[in-house]
Amino acid sequence: MRAVMTGLLFLILLTGNVQAESIPQFAWKAVTIDTISIGYGLQLTDVNGDGKTDIVLADKNTIQWYENPDWTRHLIAENLTERDNVCVTARDLDGDGKCEIAIGGQWNFKETLKDGAVFFLQAPADRTERWHPIKLYNEPNTHRMHWVKGFNNQYGLVVKPLRGRGSIEGVGPGLKLLEYTMPANPEEEWKTDTICDFLHLSHNFHPVNWDEDPEEELIIAAKEGIWHFDRTADGWDPSRLTENFAGEVRDGKLPNGKRFIAAIEPMHGSTAAVYREPNDSSEPWTALKVLDEQLKDGHALACADFLGVGSDQIVVGWRAMNDPGVPGIKLFAPLNQDGSEWQETRISAEDVAVEDIKAADLNGDGKVDIVAAARQTKNLVIFFNETKSQE
Numbered sequence: 001m002r003a004v005m006t007g008l009l010f011l012i013l014l015t016g017n018v019q020a021e022s023i024p025q026f027a028w029k030a031v032t033i034d035t036i037s038i039g040y041g042l043q044l045t046d047v048n049g050d051g052k053t054d055i056v057l058a059d060k061n062t063i064q065w066y067e068n069p070d071w072t073r074h075l076i077a078e079n080l081t082e083r084d085n086v087c088v089t090a091r092d093l094d095g096d097g098k099c100e101i102a103i104g105g106q107w108n109f110k111e112t113l114k115d116g117a118v119f120f121l122q123a124p125a126d127r128t129e130r131w132h133p134i135k136l137y138n139e140p141n142t143h144r145m146h147w148v149k150g151f152n153n154q155y156g157l158v159v160k161p162l163r164g165r166g167s168i169e170g171v172g173p174g175l176k177l178l179e180y181t182m183p184a185n186p187e188e189e190w191k192t193d194t195i196c197d198f199l200h201l202s203h204n205f206h207p208v209n210w211d212e213d214p215e216e217e218l219i220i221a222a223k224e225g226i227w228h229f230d231r232t233a234d235g236w237d238p239s240r241l242t243e244n245f246a247g248e249v250r251d252g253k254l255p256n257g258k259r260f261i262a263a264i265e266p267m268h269g270s271t272a273a274v275y276r277e278p279n280d281s282s283e284p285w286t287a288l289k290v291l292d293e294q295l296k297d298g299h300a301l302a303c304a305d306f307l308g309v310g311s312d313q314i315v316v317g318w319r320a321m322n323d324p325g326v327p328g329i330k331l332f333a334p335l336n337q338d339g340s341e342w343q344e345t346r347i348s349a350e351d352v353a354v355e356d357i358k359a360a361d362l363n364g365d366g367k368v369d370i371v372a373a374a375r376q377t378k379n380l381v382i383f384f385n386e387t388k389s390q391e
Helices: none
Strands: 002-008 025-035 041-045 054-058 062-067 072-078 087-091 100-105 117-122 132-136 142-149 155-161 175-181 191-199 205-208 217-222 225-232 235-240 248-253 259-265 271-276 286-292 298-304 313-318 328-334 342-348 354-360 369-374 379-385
Touching (some): 041 354, 054 100, 054 379, 100 142, 142 205, 191 217, 217 259, 248 298, 259 298, 259 313, 271 298, 271 313, 286 342, 298 354, 313 354, 328 354
Parallel strands (some): 087 142
Antiparallel strands (some): 002 025, 054 062, 062 072, 100 117, 142 155, 155 175, 175 191, 217 225, 248 259, 259 271, 271 286, 369 379
C-alpha cells in the first residue's frame, strides 16, 4: 500500500495572541513494509550502530528488526514461548550506539497465576543473526516493559503485568511492577526490586523526565487513574495525577510551555482525553479536553512535534477488534496556547487496525514520522511525514 494523505491544519503562533498563521499542506505518505501476524510491540532505535533509526517488532511468535533505509527484515528470535509474544523494549544502554533488547511473552489475557515470560536477548557479533535468549524471573500476565535510566547513568528493565497475581477482572491483589538490574554477566541472576504493588488493570506506562535530575520517572495508566512515580534515594515516590480509568498514557508540551498528558480511557476504551499539569504539584491535573469519544478499542498513543512548531501534537490509534467498527489513526493539534481547542486530522482508516504506534524521524529530514503495527489488517506501515515546512 502506497498512498499520500493530505489535509488542512491551522498552525498556531507560539507567542503573542492566538490566531491562525497559515494553512500549510499537511501530508503523509503511507508505505507498507511487511505483512505481519499481530504486531504487539514496536520500538524505534538504532540496532546495528550505523546512525540510522531502525524498527524493532515483537510479532506473535517472532522478534525481528527492519534495517533502515530499505527495511530489510532480520529475524532474531522465534517461538521462545508456547503462547504469543506481547511486548518489547530496545535502547542503547552502554553508549556504543547499538540497542539492547528485552521481550515479554507467554501472553494470556486473563490468566494470572502461571503464564507470562521475560527474556533478555543477547546480541551476536552479527546483529542480523539470531540473538541468544536469556530467560528471567517473571510475574504472571507480563504485558509491558521499558529500559529506564536510573542512578549513575545505569538502566533498569522495568516490567509491568496487566493484572495482579490471582486477581480477577481487577479485583484482588495489585500487580507487581518490577525493576530488574542486569548483572555483569547477563546469564547470572538479575536482581529485582518492587516499584509498586497496588495498581490494577494497568495496560500501559511510559518513562518521563519531569524534574532536574538525570534519572527517569514513570507515568502509569491503571484502573485507579494515571500515576507518576518519581525515583528517590529511598525508593519510588508515587503520586496520583488523574482519577479516570486509563489504558494508554503519553506526555507532551503545549504551546504555552505547560506539560500535558494524553490518555485513552478506559482500557481498550472509546475516549481520548488531555490533561494539563497544575501550577501547584500538590493539586490534581486539570481535565483539559476530550478529543474523541468514538474510538473503537483505543490502543496506542504517540506525542511529538510532527508539525515542527515547537510544541507537541497527539497521535491516537485504535484497532476496532473487541468493539467492531472502522479502525484508524488521528492526529490532534492544539489551536491555541493553553490547549483548550484542538483540531482533528484523519491519517488512516480501515487500512491500519492499530496495535501499537511509535514516532521518530526515520529518514533524517528533520520531520517526525509514524510507524504503526496492525492486528486485523496484518500490516506494518510507515507514515512518512511530508508536511511542507512553514515559510
